[in-house]
Amino acid sequence: MTEGKIVKSLSGFYYVLSENGIVYQCRARGNFRKRKITPLVGDDVEFEAENLTDGYVLNILPRKNVLVRPPIANVDQALVVFSVKEPDLNLQLLDKFLVHIEANRIEPVICFTKIDLLGEHETKNMDSVAEIYQSIGYHVLFLSMKDKKTNDKITPYLKEKITVVAGQSGVGKSSLLNLLNPSLKIETNSISSHLGRGKHTTRHVELFSVAGGLVADTPGFSSLAFSHFTKEELSDTFIEISKAGEYCKFRGCTHLAEPGCAVKQAVEDGDIAKSRYSHYEAFFKEIKETKRRY
Ligand SMILES: Nc1nc2c(ncn2[C@@H]2O[C@H](COP(=O)(O)OP(=O)(O)O)[C@@H](O)[C@H]2O)c(=O)[nH]1
Ligand SMILES: [Mg+2]
Ligand SMILES: [Zn+2]
Structure with a gap:
């Protein structure tokens, strides 16, 4: 058994790049199929192949992350x-x-x-x-x-x-x-x-x-909808807002209108760019409206 990485997936075949630089055409076999886990491009896998075209993916190694679009x-x-x-x-x-x-x-x-x-x-x-x-x-x-x-x-x-x-x-x-x-x-x-x-x-x-x-x-990121986002996650993804937010007076401060907001102060002081903050506001609104629709 060898380790490799799936670099292409097409019509039920997985193309696995092995450590020696050779690509093997493989089918899926192994217990991940029972668990309904589909091999993805980017997966590190264990596989066996006697020749270039008749290999088998046997095991998918733990993933660091999975991008949905593209998969x-x-x-x-x-x-x-x-x-x-x-x-x-x-x-x-x-x-x-x-x-x-x-x-x-x-x-x-x-x-x-x-x-x-x-x-x-x-x-x-x-x-x-x-x-x-x-x-x-x-x-x-x-x-x-x-x-x-x-x-x-x-x-x-x-x-x-x-x-x-x-x-x-x-x-x-x-x-x-x-x-x-x-x-x-x-x-x-x-x-x-x-x-x-x-x-x-x-x-x-x-x-x-x-x-x-x-x-x-x-x-990558062909869809930029906020449907899976919460408002909290939004401030986490604005790195500088999340950092400044540690000094806000209230826990769970949304940085929009609360008193003692360290983020608004940082914007005023020029430590956080106005453009970044106004996009944060815009996305916050977008998330709120998305949630309301469901
Ligand atoms: N002036 C200029 N034109 C560029 C540059 N890079 C790409 N283009 C042109 O921009 C157009 C779109 O490029 P393309 O690579 O197809 O963009 P894509 O849709 O993002 O893949 C083409 O006409 C390219 O020739 C650049 O650095 N300078
Ligand atoms: Mg293109
Ligand atoms: Zn705040």
């Missing part, structure tokens, strides 16, 4: 890709992605793309945006497909990790993966990821070997 286990990291232009940067959407990523206990790396489209003044603006996120503790990368150094900037983050790529359509996710691994030849500038969910495309999930790690070609 991937053991995700370490998410590249949160936002273009600074075309489409314009939307900080509320960025914070929404971060909230969902934090809730899944996945490490985000913020990638601002298309920086070649910025003028000098806009570059300064972007520096202050980056500072907001860096001061929270996030890694922020500025990337352009037209810059040869882009590859070197991002490669160190991918090594030995499972990474999903998150972000709106058109921000440059596919271009980025192609740059990192030209043999992938992923179609760029396509809106098919939206429209193609119907007839032909089974949205199969696959992990590609990129820069010594594994990267999912499927955009």
Whole structure:
């Protein structure tokens, strides 16, 4: 019996990458089937295979986490890709992605793309945006497909990790993966990821070997609904709000209108960015309204 990692799942077959770098086509066998556990891409498994095409997955090793959309286990990291232009940067959407990523206990790396489209003044603006996120503790990368150094900037983050790529359509996710691994030849500038969910495309999930790690070609966090969130979980996922919140006068302070709120004070003092706080308020409202509907 050998250990390996499922890198692709298609038509009842699981493709297991073994430690020696060979991929074995396997079927599922083993007691996890009785327990109704389905092997997922990203799973570490024990398997046996006498040849390349007739292997068996026998056991699924404990999972660190499970992402639902797309279905991937053991995700370490998410590249949160936002273009600074075309489409314009939307900080509320960025914070929404971060909230969902934090809730899944996945490490985000913020990638601002298309920086070649910025003028000098806009570059300064972007520096202050980056500072907001860096001061929270996030890694922020500025990337352009037209810059040869882009590859070197991002490669160190991918090594030995499972990474999903998150972000709106058109921000440059596919271009980025192609740059990192030209043999992938992923179609760029396509809106098919939206429209193609119907007839032909089974949205199969696959992990590609990129820069010594594994990267999912499927955009991570395709659903950003708050239906599974509680209001408490929301403040936990805003790292700096959760930290400041320890000093609020009341336990369970929502940081909206209570007296002695350390979060509101921190916003006033400029220690928490106004944009971040107003997105917290907006998401809080959204969660409240979602709950009311049920
Ligand atoms: N100017 C500029 N355009 C880019 C950059 N990265 C991607 N693009 C363009 O943005 C469009 C969308 O890119 P794509 O990779 O398909 O985005 P995706 O939908 O996120 O996968 C394409 O026309 C790319 O050529 C960049 O760094 N600079
Ligand atoms: Mg794409
Ligand atoms: Zn408070």
